[in-house]
Amino acid sequence: MLTNISNVLRTCAQRNGAAAVVSARTYSDFTTQATFEIKKCDVFKLDEAPATQVVMTRDEGLQYYRTMQTMRRMELKADQLYKQKIIRGFCHLYDGQEACAVGIEASINLKDHLITAYRAHGYTLTRGGTVKEIMAELTGRRGGIAKGKGGSMHMYCKNFYGGNGIVGAQVPLGAGVALACKYKGTDELCVCLYGDGAANQGQIFETYNMAALWKLPLIFICENNRYGMGTSVERAAASTDYFKRGEFIPGLRVDGMDILCVREATRFAADHCRSGKGPILMELQTYRYHGHSMSDPGVSYRTREEIQEVRSKSDPISLLKDRLLSNNMASVEELKEIDVEVRKEIEDAAQFATTDPEPPLDELCNHIFSNSPPVEVRGTNPWTKLKSLS
Amino acid sequence: MAASLRCFLRSGKRAVLVAVRRGIHSSSPAAVQVTVRDALNQAMDEELERDERVFLLGEEVAQYDGAYKVSRGLWKKYGDKRIIDTPISEMGFTGIAVGAAMAGLRPICEFMTFNFSMQAIDQVINSAAKTYYMSAGLQAVPIVFRGPNGSSAGVAAQHSQCFAAWYAHCPGLKVVSPWNSEDARGLLKAAIRDDNPVVFLENELMYGVPFEVSDESLSKDFTIPIGKAKVERQGSHITLVSHSRFVGHCLDAAAVLAKEGVDCEVINLRTIRPLDVECIEGSVMKTNHLVTVEGGWPQFGVGAEICARIMEGPAFNFLDAPVTRVTGVDIPMPYAKILEENSIPQVKDIIFSVKKTLNV
Numbered sequence: 001m002l003t004n005i006s007n008v009l010r011t012c013a014q015r016n017g018a019a020a021v022v023s024a025r026t027y028s029d030f031t032t033q034a035t036f037e038i039k040k041c042d043v044f045k046l047d048e049a050p051a052t053q054v055v056m057t058r059d060e061g062l063q064y065y066r067t068m069q070t071m072r073r074m075e076l077k078a079d080q081l082y083k084q085k086i087i088r089g090f091c092h093l094y095d096g097q098e099a100c101a102v103g104i105e106a107s108i109n110l111k112d113h114l115i116t117a118y119r120a121h122g123y124t125l126t127r128g129g130t131v132k133e134i135m136a137e138l139t140g141r142r143g144g145i146a147k148g149k150g151g152s153m154h155m156y157c158k159n160f161y162g163g164n165g166i167v168g169a170q171v172p173l174g175a176g177v178a179l180a181c182k183y184k185g186t187d188e189l190c191v192c193l194y195g196d197g198a199a200n201q202g203q204i205f206e207t208y209n210m211a212a213l214w215k216l217p218l219i220f221i222c223e224n225n226r227y228g229m230g231t232s233v234e235r236a237a238a239s240t241d242y243f244k245r246g247e248f249i250p251g252l253r254v255d256g257m258d259i260l261c262v263r264e265a266t267r268f269a270a271d272h273c274r275s276g277k278g279p280i281l282m283e284l285q286t287y288r289y290h291g292h293s294m295s296d297p298g299v300s301y302r303t304r305e306e307i308q309e310v311r312s313k314s315d316p317i318s319l320l321k322d323r324l325l326s327n328n329m330a331s332v333e334e335l336k337e338i339d340v341e342v343r344k345e346i347e348d349a350a351q352f353a354t355t356d357p358e359p360p361l362d363e364l365c366n367h368i369f370s371n372s373p374p375v376e377v378r379g380t381n382p383w384t385k386l387k388s389l390s
Numbered sequence: 391m392a393a394s395l396r397c398f399l400r401s402g403k404r405a406v407l408v409a410v411r412r413g414i415h416s417s418s419p420a421a422v423q424v425t426v427r428d429a430l431n432q433a434m435d436e437e438l439e440r441d442e443r444v445f446l447l448g449e450e451v452a453q454y455d456g457a458y459k460v461s462r463g464l465w466k467k468y469g470d471k472r473i474i475d476t477p478i479s480e481m482g483f484t485g486i487a488v489g490a491a492m493a494g495l496r497p498i499c500e501f502m503t504f505n506f507s508m509q510a511i512d513q514v515i516n517s518a519a520k521t522y523y524m525s526a527g528l529q530a531v532p533i534v535f536r537g538p539n540g541s542s543a544g545v546a547a548q549h550s551q552c553f554a555a556w557y558a559h560c561p562g563l564k565v566v567s568p569w570n571s572e573d574a575r576g577l578l579k580a581a582i583r584d585d586n587p588v589v590f591l592e593n594e595l596m597y598g599v600p601f602e603v604s605d606e607s608l609s610k611d612f613t614i615p616i617g618k619a620k621v622e623r624q625g626s627h628i629t630l631v632s633h634s635r636f637v638g639h640c641l642d643a644a645a646v647l648a649k650e651g652v653d654c655e656v657i658n659l660r661t662i663r664p665l666d667v668e669c670i671e672g673s674v675m676k677t678n679h680l681v682t683v684e685g686g687w688p689q690f691g692v693g694a695e696i697c698a699r700i701m702e703g704p705a706f707n708f709l710d711a712p713v714t715r716v717t718g719v720d721i722p723m724p725y726a727k728i729l730e731e732n733s734i735p736q737v738k739d740i741i742f743s744v745k746k747t748l749n750v
Binding site: 113115146147148149150154156157161162164165166169171172173174175176177178179180181183184202203206207209210213214366367368369370371372375377382390 | 445471474476477479481482483484485486487488489490491492493494495512513516517521522523524525526527528529530531532561562564584585586664702703
């Protein structure tokens with residue numbers, strides 16, 4: 001409401017005090033919720049499917065918009081900083097895939113657990129990390145979420161197990177987390193993500209077997225963005241029906257560019273797990289605008305036309321924005337306001353990330369062991385003896 | 391007799407022990423003999439009882455009682471939840487164990503032998519060992535990886551490798567290698583209670599060997615500190631350093647050499663990483679001679695590391711001769727008995743090396 005009043009006042013001011021009759025839009029003008037028809041999921045070994053008529057409230061819509069926009073701008077800022085050589089090493093950007101991270105989190109809660117691979121900045125955000133500490137981790141500063149020790153692929157926070165650099169290794173880890181949930185007797189579940197490239201890893205099939213055998217509360221999610229680095233799915237997989245690869249595990253194929261599809265499918269999957277039925281597999285069909293990493297321009301194995309087509313027809317943020325506007329759930333100004341706030345948040349975070357000092361050298365050897373007395377660590381030569389604290 | 395010993399030891403009733411002691415001699419205590427297998431079994435049993443978060447997983451650990459019977463009786467006592475039989479999926483179940491540790495449980499992950507850990511070594515190193523550091527202390531991984539390591543008898547090349555050097559190379563891991571029953575018991579309890587990934591290298595040929603154990607070691611809270619070696623035999627002429635089964639070989643060699651007037655000090659490393667360099671240095675500064683003995687291959691091995699560390703420290707100036715390494719032969723393990731026997735250090739090899747080092 002205050003936003004609307006300020007919009008009105010701003011509009012008045014712009015017209016230099018001329019009597020400007022601007023119809024003031026108050027909150028009561030907006031639809032508080034609306035029902036949307038979403039794409040039906042393809043199902044595998046399931047008698048039911050996620051709902052195709054879903055309700056989204058205005059508040060939810062605005063929150064999803066803000067989070068996705070924050071994620072988008074954060075990744076684009078990371079791109080910028082990488083090109084300025086302020087971020088080094090690996091940097092795998094998530095722009096285009098925002099609906100996946102935000103949609104998943106919308107149907108689980110922070111007591112649930114989540115683990116993903118290296119394209120992890122978005123999940124670090126949805127799991128509770130701040131833009132500031134994510135960016136400072138990318139720039140390797142002491143204010144980073146892992147104090148600068150981890151970098152892009154190794155960010156952690158409560159109930160978020162990274163950020164994992166070895167393709168596919170996170171999948172058995174996720175099953176272990178789910179085992180712990182079941183062992184402790186909670187109704188928590190674990191969401192375990194991997195890409196279309198990782199989907200061919202043997203350890204994932206070992207995990208399918210054990211998760212199904214032991215009925216672990218595990219949601220396997222394959223984020224299929226069509227390319228594993230430079231290899232398209234057709235060149236990598238004998239079967240590209242990733243949602244069926246679990247063989248004896250029920251599966252869903254979901255439009256990963258539509259946040260409501262992702263949210264609804266995750267809700268369905270979470271219910272499945274929490275009712276003790278064991279694991280379930282979701283394939284999210286999504287797309288990354290950037291190349292595999294910052295060292296990949298991303299146009300040698302796909303066309304610019306393809307990228308442009310996805311951007312214009314399926315951009316997750318645009319899809320949501322259109323829904324909000326055409327259903328009178330938000331105003332253009334309101335969304336612009338959010339954009340401005342997000343931009344500021346990112347700028348402030350980038351400012352922090354570029355000015356915060358690097359970690360102190362005397363902390364180089366810390367955090368080797370947990371809960372252990374201080375030990376001596378050999379430096380690069382025999383005379384250099386460094387200290388390691390827990 | 392053995393069965394009743396096992397019974398009262400498992401239940402921890404020390405009253406019977408006292409009665410036995412009184413019954414036989416009034417002056418000296420009867421020796422309590424425990425095999426390495428039983429020591430490991432009791433240690434796990436006690437830790438499972440003490441902490442609900444502890445559980446065991448691996449191939450055949452539950453209903454089969456363990457491929458080498460180390461987990462005998464545990465499934466019957468604790469059930470499916472705490473003792474978990476896995477399919478033959480090392481990479482998968484090791485990752486599951488590490489994930490469970492990340493989420494707050496305290497798994498014991500058994501490898502049927504450490505040779506199979508190679509299939510899962512990424513999970514041990516990249517997921518377990520490095521995580522506390524990468525997360526700057528946010529994510530601990532309290533896990534024990536255990537199983538038989540090194541050569542056995544007639545199991546040939548793919549089942550006989552020693553992994554001490556491989557795992558001990560990596561920061562973030564603790565690597566432990568017990569020799570006798572007291573070592574096995576104390577170090578396993580310490581490993582399970584440790585909040586960090588511990589690689590626990592057992593030896594199949596030692597499982598059935600009985601050792602006398604002290605009363606103190608039978609206490610439920612008995613632990614041996616990880617990172618501390620033990621001087622098994624005091625001596626003045628030369629230091630022998632070893633781990634696992636070859637500690638016994640060193641003691642046998644020392645007994646023979648004693649008759650010839652050579653007095654050996656024998657150090658049982660107990661822990662490979664962190665290496666107790668001070669113990670070795672202190673001994674070398676006394677004896678001026680050092681021989682390392684291990685079952686693994688020579689190149690880039692435990693002995694090689696000890697040599698390098700001695701050179702870098704104060705003990706170097708006390709050496710009267712270069713350090714000698716006694717190791718397994720630098721070949722894949724052959725099958726035929728005569729070939730296998732000649733592929734690993736024998737007592738006579740240790741005696742020979744001691745005399746060469748002492749130039750006698």
